[in-house]
Structures are given as C-alpha cells and as structure tokens.
Amino acid sequence: MNEHDALVFLLSIAVLLGVARLLGELARALGLPLVVGEILAGVLLGATGLGRIAPAAHAFLLPGGVPASMLSGYTTIAVVLLLVVAGLEVDLHIVKRRGRSALTVALLGMVMPMLGGFVVGYLVPDSVLAHPEQRGLFAFFIGVALSISALPVIAKTLLDLGLFKTDIGLIVMSAAMINDLVGWVAFSILLGPMRGGGIDFAHLAMTVGFAVLFAAGALLLGRRLVDRVLARIEQQPDLAPGRILSLLIVVAILGASATQAIGIHAVLGGFIVGVMVGDSPRLRERTRQTIQQFVTNVFAPVFFASVALRVDFLANFDVVLCLVVFVIASVAKVVGCSVGARISGMPWRESLAVGFGLNARGAMEIILALLARDAGLVDDRVFVALVTMAIGTSLLAGPMMKYLLYGPTSRSPASGPSGALDDAATLVRTGAFVPKLVAATSARAIEELGHSLRSAIGDLVEPALIAVLEREMVAPTGLGDDVAIPHASVEGLTRPVVALGLSQEGIDFDAPDGRAARIVFLLLLPPKAYEREVRVLAGLARSVFDAKARTALLQTTSVDEAVKCLDEHSRRIAAAAQGSGPRMASLADM
Numbered sequence: 001m002n003e004h005d006a007l008v009f010l011l012s013i014a015v016l017l018g019v020a021r022l023l024g025e026l027a028r029a030l031g032l033p034l035v036v037g038e039i040l041a042g043v044l045l046g047a048t049g050l051g052r053i054a055p056a057a058h059a060f061l062l063p064g065g066v067p068a069s070m071l072s073g074y075t076t077i078a079v080v081l082l083l084v085v086a087g088l089e090v091d092l093h094i095v096k097r098r099g100r101s102a103l104t105v106a107l108l109g110m111v112m113p114m115l116g117g118f119v120v121g122y123l124v125p126d127s128v129l130a131h132p133e134q135r136g137l138f139a140f141f142i143g144v145a146l147s148i149s150a151l152p153v154i155a156k157t158l159l160d161l162g163l164f165k166t167d168i169g170l171i172v173m174s175a176a177m178i179n180d181l182v183g184w185v186a187f188s189i190l191l192g193p194m195r196g197g198g199i200d201f202a203h204l205a206m207t208v209g210f211a212v213l214f215a216a217g218a219l220l221l222g223r224r225l226v227d228r229v230l231a232r233i234e235q236q237p238d239l240a241p242g243r244i245l246s247l248l249i250v251v252a253i254l255g256a257s258a259t260q261a262i263g264i265h266a267v268l269g270g271f272i273v274g275v276m277v278g279d280s281p282r283l284r285e286r287t288r289q290t291i292q293q294f295v296t297n298v299f300a301p302v303f304f305a306s307v308a309l310r311v312d313f314l315a316n317f318d319v320v321l322c323l324v325v326f327v328i329a330s331v332a333k334v335v336g337c338s339v340g341a342r343i344s345g346m347p348w349r350e351s352l353a354v355g356f357g358l359n360a361r362g363a364m365e366i367i368l369a370l371l372a373r374d375a376g377l378v379d380d381r382v383f384v385a386l387v388t389m390a391i392g393t394s395l396l397a398g399p400m401m402k403y404l405l406y407g408p409t410s411r412s413p414a415s416g417p418s419g420a421l422d423d424a425a426t427l428v429r430t431g432a433f434v435p436k437l438v439a440a441t442s443a444r445a446i447e448e449l450g451h452s453l454r455s456a457i458g459d460l461v462e463p464a465l466i467a468v469l470e471r472e473m474v475a476p477t478g479l480g481d482d483v484a485i486p487h488a489s490v491e492g493l494t495r496p497v498v499a500l501g502l503s504q505e506g507i508d509f510d511a512p513d514g515r516a517a518r519i520v521f522l523l524l525l526p527p528k529a530y531e532r533e534v535r536v537l538a539g540l541a542r543s544v545f546d547a548k549a550r551t552a553l554l555q556t557t558s559v560d561e562a563v564k565c566l567d568e569h570s571r572r573i574a575a576a577a578q579g580s581g582p583r584m585a586s587l588a589d590m
Helices: 003-029 034-045 055-061 066-088 092-123 132-147 151-160 167-196 201-233 240-262 266-278 285-309 319-343 348-358 362-374 380-406 424-430 442-452 454-474 530-543 547-554 559-577
Strands: 432-434 478-480 487-489 497-507 517-525
Touching: 003 034, 003 055, 003 066, 003 285, 034 285, 034 362, 034 380, 066 240, 066 266, 066 285, 066 362, 092 132, 092 167, 092 319, 092 348, 132 167, 132 319, 132 362, 151 167, 151 348, 151 362, 151 380, 167 201, 167 266, 167 319, 167 348, 167 362, 167 530, 201 240, 201 266, 240 266, 240 285, 285 362, 319 348, 319 380, 348 380, 348 530, 362 380, 380 530, 424 497, 424 530, 424 559, 432 442, 442 454, 442 497, 442 517, 454 487, 454 517, 487 530, 497 547, 517 530, 517 547, 547 559
Parallel strands: 432 497, 487 517
Antiparallel strands: 497 517
C-alpha cells in the first residue's frame, strides 16, 4: 500500500460516512428508516449516480485495487458488528416467557414465506438466475431470505409506537428472535454450497456439528464468563460502557473468526456473541444503547452506502421481479404470522398488527442479499429486488401497525370505546396514590405500590405482584426521563388499575438514559386486553410527556392534586398533538 492508496481510502471513508449520515438524518426527519438514506448515499456516489455523471471523479474516489480491499475490510467488520447489535436484541428470557405463542407465530411466519420463496425460485425464468443449474439452491435461499425478519428495525418500530414492552410487542420480538436465530443459522450453512457449487453432505454435517458446539459453548459457558467479567467492570460505573464496548468488539471478532474457520460465515459468530452478551442480566440498558449508537452511527452508514456502490440500480431495476418478490414476501409473512397469532388467542386486528410488524426485513435482508450476491448465487437484478423488498416492508410495518392498533389517523391513541375511563387522571383517582415512596429498589417499589391497591383489587394483590415482578425481570420498564411503568396482566382482573408513586431520590428501573425513575405508575390489566393495554400505556406516557408535567407532578402531595395535574397536562399534550395522528412521543419508547 502506497501513500496514494491510503489517501484515497481515507477520503472514500470520509465521503461515504459523511454523505450517508447526512442523508440518513434527512430520512429520519421525513419519518423514514435511517437505512433508506444510507443506501441512497451509495446510489448517488456509486455506479448509479456519480459513475454516470462524473466517471473520472467516481474512479478517483472509489477505485479498485488496494483501496477497494481496504474498504471491503472495513465493511466486513461493520457487518459483523451489525449482527452483534442484532444479537443484543435477542433476549432468551423473553422467548422462554412467551413460549408457545411466540413459537407458533414464528413457525408459521417462517413456513409460509419459505414456501413462497420456493415458488419464486422455481417459477422465475433461467435468465434471472446467476447459475440456472443451481435452481434448487437458489429456491432454498429465496425461501430463507423471505422468512427472516429484521430485529433492529422491528425493535425501533415498536419503540416509536410505544409498543416495545406491551404484550403485543413482546410476542413480536420473541417471534422475530426465533425467526432470526433459525434464519441466520440456515443461511450461514447454505453459504458453503453456494460457494462450492454443490452439497457435500458429510462436510455439511461436520460443519453443522461444529456450529452447534460453538453456539452451545458460547451460550452456556461463555455467558457465565461474560457475567463474571461484567461484574468486575461494573465496580467502576463511569468507565463501564467504554470497557464493555471494547470487550464486546474483541469477543465478537473472535467469535466471527471461529465461525469463519468452521466454514460458516463470520456474521453467525457475531450474532451468537451478541446473543451471549445481550442475555447477561448485568448488561445495563444504557450500555446497550451506547453500543448500538456507536455501531449504527459509525459502521452501519458506510456499510449500507457501500452496498449500493456495487450495483447500478437503474440498469438492474426489474419492475415485475421487484413486485413479485415484494408481494409474495409480504403476503406470506403477514398471513403466516397473523394466523399464528390468531391461533395463540389474539383478536384478528391485533393478529394482523403482529403480522405486519414481523414483515419488516430491513438491514438484515440487505446483509443477507449482499452475502448471497458475493457468493455468486444471485445476480444484480435479484439483489436489487431483495433490497427494494427490504426497504418497502420496513416502511410499511410502522404505519400498518399504527393503523391496526390505534385506528385511523384522526383517532387519538387514548381514545376508543373506553378511552374516557382509561386516561391517567381517572385511573389514578380510582386506583391509588403514594406521594412518597420509601422503597429504594424497583422490586420494593412495585411491592409498595401493589399493596396500596389492596382496597381496589383485594386478594388479587399477591398474584399481581408475582406477575409484575416476573415481567420486570424479563423486560425492565424504565422509560427514561424519570418515568417507569411496570405492568402485567392479572387473571381475574376486569378493568385496568393504576397506582402512582413518587420518589424524590429516584429508583433504578434500568432506563435507556440511565436515569432513576422518580415517577412510577404500576399498571395492572385484564388478561389478553391487547388494544386496551396499548391505549392505557399511551395515556400514561402522554400525561407526563414533558419536563413541565413531571416537575409539577413531583410537587403534588395528595391524590386530588395529582389527578388535577395529570388531567391538565394530558389535555394540553392532546390538544397540541391533535391533527397529527397517533404519534407516540419519545417518552413512550418502551
């Protein structure tokens, strides 16, 4: 490598990162996923844009040879770290807790798209295939590609809609975790035959065996070791996030190296390491957010921009192929997941919301498509169709879930058949108010608030406390901005019940911003009241949306003062948001 190669590489990284971040933020401002802007940056700077308009500038900024190899190395690290972030979203405790319902949704959500993928794979003409003699392998790949979901996109969609820790949100996340675990293992195993042009079953069996041993060792032994190391790191809280980030990157690269040596793509090693570290109860939500922000703001933009550099999107955009892939992928996924949710006991409207939520393919689909293209299994037209489908399904997920759960845009999230009875002020008036919590921990605060509801729910206090504490262990309910809403469904309860507690010192509910909760709503709900849960949580979050509302509430000392404060601020926020539809504020990012 000479000085010119180093200069070109540095300039290309700076330009790709700068333009991708700029267009990503523009996409965010327009309500679109960041990945849309990042891919658009690659389209503009790559063969589609700059390569046509100013070929000399394109050749200087993005030449072949050593600079291209260096950029490829950067993007290899980026894709491994992106899969680590996806793995961090996998919470095996949530999967275990949701058990049967998540497995039913995930199974049908994989089988239907898999069948749809086989149909596409066997019906497309030979001209679409990079290697017509590998049609069976191509069909299997398309089936896998259509069956996976995109955990990061799904998580962000649920956060934006205030659904992340609702029952619907937990089912969607659990099913997506199962989808991605199975899908990435299947795809990683497929990469060997893709590159070799055939299937050596003996070698394939050995590869799968080594992969299983690696995964078992990481999740059983590796997790215990990680817990011990994190316990040592936690002794200095101010330095913990940076140290954990360094540890995670080192372990992720070692894990990626291990699966690469086994004969499976490095991304699987990164994904398993992410699951291993993310499953540790010692990984704080604030640290998780720090890791995610680092990867998605430094590595992800360059990776997704580089994806679009390699392909001329205008020349390879086949309208018919894109429509076929998008329609079959969406219909198969939505139908499969919705039927699974309906079998699990959800009403049809909520079941369809689950289906559209899991239909988001996002970044994971793009990564998978790129790896298949690099392996020579798909040509540029199929690659463009898969990228288009990934973006389209991600854009569709949020609005459809919003419409199905919140109704038409003219309807407020807190409105509905019993919306007037489910607002924060009414629930606190008929529930309980504790102006000064004496508890110092989240568990004690939940117990204190639960016992304050004994006059309202009688003997249901004990089972309610068990349900809330179990759920809190699985998914902490700190929202950030001094607020927490621990909640659970309780058998025998016929209406929502709320206890509001205030703590001037603050109580740790593991919020994403690391701040202790000073305002705690304990929410108890009837079982399977999915739509009502969404509405009540939205109303509680809205009632303490801004700093003024929280400051005023913390100064109250009686239930009448608290109710008046909640009512005033709920009305003010609702009036300000009128006409903007059921948009959830950042405080509702649970």
